[in-house]
Amino acid sequence: MVNLLLSLNNFDENWCYNILKNIIKEDYKVLIVPFSYDEKWLSNESDWSKAFNSKDGTHYEEIVSPFLAYGIDENNIKWINQFTDTIDLMKEKIKDTDIIFFTGGYPDKMMQRFKKYDLINELENFKGIMIGTSAGAMVQISEFHITKDSDYKRYLYCKGLNIIKDFDIEVHFENKELQNLSILRCLKEKKKVVYSISNDGAILVIDGQIYVLGDAEKWDIPKCYY
Numbered sequence: 001m002v003n004l005l006l007s008l009n010n011f012d013e014n015w016c017y018n019i020l021k022n023i024i025k026e027d028y029k030v031l032i033v034p035f036s037y038d039e040k041w042l043s044n045e046s047d048w049s050k051a052f053n054s055k056d057g058t059h060y061e062e063i064v065s066p067f068l069a070y071g072i073d074e075n076n077i078k079w080i081n082q083f084t085d086t087i088d089l090m091k092e093k094i095k096d097t098d099i100i101f102f103t104g105g106y107p108d109k110m111m112q113r114f115k116k117y118d119l120i121n122e123l124e125n126f127k128g129i130m131i132g133t134s135a136g137a138m139v140q141i142s143e144f145h146i147t148k149d150s151d152y153k154r155y156l157y158c159k160g161l162n163i164i165k166d167f168d169i170e171v172h173f174e175n176k177e178l179q180n181l182s183i184l185r186c187l188k189e190k191k192k193v194v195y196s197i198s199n200d201g202a203i204l205v206i207d208g209q210i211y212v213l214g215d216a217e218k219w220d221i222p223k224c225y226y
Contacts, residue, residue, distance in 0.1 A: 002129040003164060003205040005137035007171045007197050009062050009104075012069035015200055015214035023129065023206075026071030028098035032063055032079045035113040036105025036135045045083040052079060063103065087117050094122045099129040102136025106151065108158050110139050124162050134171045137197070140164050143190070147182040155182060157190075164205065167193040173217075174198065187221050194219045 002023060004011065011020060034052055042051060051059045054074075064077055078097070080090050094100065100123070102110065114120050123130075130140060138144045139160045145168055146152050170183050173196035183194045195203050201216030212218065 001127055001163075001205075001207065003140050003203075004129070004131040005140060005169055005171075005195075005197060005203040005205075006131070006133045007104075007137070007173070007199045007201065009066055009133050010200070011131065011202065012066040013200070016202055017069070019204070019211075019213060021070060024067070024070040024072070024099070026073075028072060028076070028129075029096065030067050030072060030077045030099045030101060031093050031097040032077065032101050032103070034059075034063075034079070034103045035082070036103045036107065036110045038106060038109065045081075048081055048083050052081075059103075063101070067099075067101075082113065082117060087119075090117055090119060091122050094119065094126060097128065099131060100126060102130070102132035102139060104132075104134030104136055107135035107138040107144065107146065107160070110135055111158065111160060114139075114161070120161065130163070137169060137171055137203075141168055144168055145170075145182060145186045145190075147179055155185065167195055167210070169203065170194060170196045172197075172199060173201075183219050187219060191221055193221065 042048060051057050054060055067077060068074065078093060080093055114123060132140055140163050141160045142162045142165045143157055144160050146156050146158060147170065148155050168186050170179055173179055183196060186194050196217045196219060197203060198215035201214035203216055204211040204213055
């Protein structure tokens with residue numbers, strides 16, 4: 001299995017393209033899973049179409065364009081639409097794809113929807129390439145932390161997919177004091193490595209082997225925390 005953890009949908013840029021072009025093949029099928037939204041702006045089929053419709057969806061191009069850079073045909077990029085797809089169809093789409101892509105947004109809401117649509121088992125047993133930006137990266141961690149910000153009023157831990165167990169991540173890293181303190185707290189309380197990922201960085205995991213791409217950094221556990 002391959003996991004790609006990002007902060008933005010920019011995995012077609014020079015800092016990672018030459019590595020990923022050997023992994024993302026032009027004949028691969030892609031499945032977009034946009035489960036990370038807030039109900040305030042996406043609560044029905046009309047909202048979904050306005051966001052992701054291929055003709056004029058506000059988020060369509062930013063999600064799809066990186067895959068096109070790897071030669072993937074737009075017809076091979078499918079979506080899960082929870083307003084029209086049955087649970088059985090969602091599961092079939094997961095089984096019939098090479099790449100799953102999780103959008104950014106709210107990781108806890110994404111996990112709630114995975115459970116609501118009974119997709120946890122299918123996702124945790126997926127053997128292809130799993131790509132996620134921001135929240136979509138966080139949910140690939142078995143237990144991830146959320147740093148306090150405008151959307152989350154306090155620091156907290158959440159259960160993610162039981163896929164990556166050995167480390168945690170801090171996305172959109174800008175070396176801010178609050179982010180640094182959050183990383184240190186995670187190191188102390190969970191005693192596992194944390195990788196900070198800037199908006200031009202990523203962590204790539206191939207069958208358990210970890211690679212740091214672009215502007216990302218490993219934070220080890222201080223000896224005093226053991």
